[in-house]
Amino acid sequence: MVEVRLSAVKVDLQSNTPVLLLTETSGAGRSLPIFIGAPEATAIAFAVQGVATPRPMTHDLFRDVLEELGVRLERVVITELRSATYYAELHLVSNGTTVHVSSRPSDAVALAVRTGSPLFVADELMDAEAIVLPTEDEDEEEDLSPEELVGQFRQFLDQVRPEDFSS
Numbered sequence: 001m002v003e004v005r006l007s008a009v010k011v012d013l014q015s016n017t018p019v020l021l022l023t024e025t026s027g028a029g030r031s032l033p034i035f036i037g038a039p040e041a042t043a044i045a046f047a048v049q050g051v052a053t054p055r056p057m058t059h060d061l062f063r064d065v066l067e068e069l070g071v072r073l074e075r076v077v078i079t080e081l082r083s084a085t086y087y088a089e090l091h092l093v094s095n096g097t098t099v100h101v102s103s104r105p106s107d108a109v110a111l112a113v114r115t116g117s118p119l120f121v122a123d124e125l126m127d128a129e130a131i132v133l134p135t136e137d138e139d140e141e142e143d144l145s146p147e148e149l150v151g152q153f154r155q156f157l158d159q160v161r162p163e164d165f166s167s
Helices: 038-049 058-068 105-115 123-129 135-143 146-159
Strands: 002-012 017-024 030-035 072-082 085-094 097-103 119-121
Touching (some): 002 030, 002 038, 002 105, 017 038, 030 123
Antiparallel strands (some): 017 030
16 A cells, blocks of 8 residues: 555646545655545545534534544545546544445545545555656645635636536
8 A cells, every 4th residue: 555645635627626636655756636526625625724614514523423432544545446436445443443434535535634544545556547747736736825725616616517517
């Protein structure tokens, strides 16, 4: 497994779709782009920025339930790409026993950001699907403030239509 960090959540300009960039923490700096839905992108951006909502969002609720039950999110693993769909697992630990639960990558990352849990990508998946971004793009992304990131999502949400998500 390759340890990664959430390096960006941004909107792809060509498809007008939010995308996660998971970048390896050591090595060649490869990134795995994963397209996600707008609500999940917003949930992740809120967590990254520490935005407090008046009522718990779904991922906050799930984190709170795990905590109350004494369950710890040990790690998130992005496991495979099958038929253009990424798959992930939550590795949960309770009373010394580890259980793997299938998850959408966007939900898994949203939960990991809220719990401070590490992110991993399967070796074969990283080798097959990762890209190396030019240095200029990485520098530009790091220059984005949290406010600019949320602004990008708000602009996306203002322009998105329900039919953009139909099959």
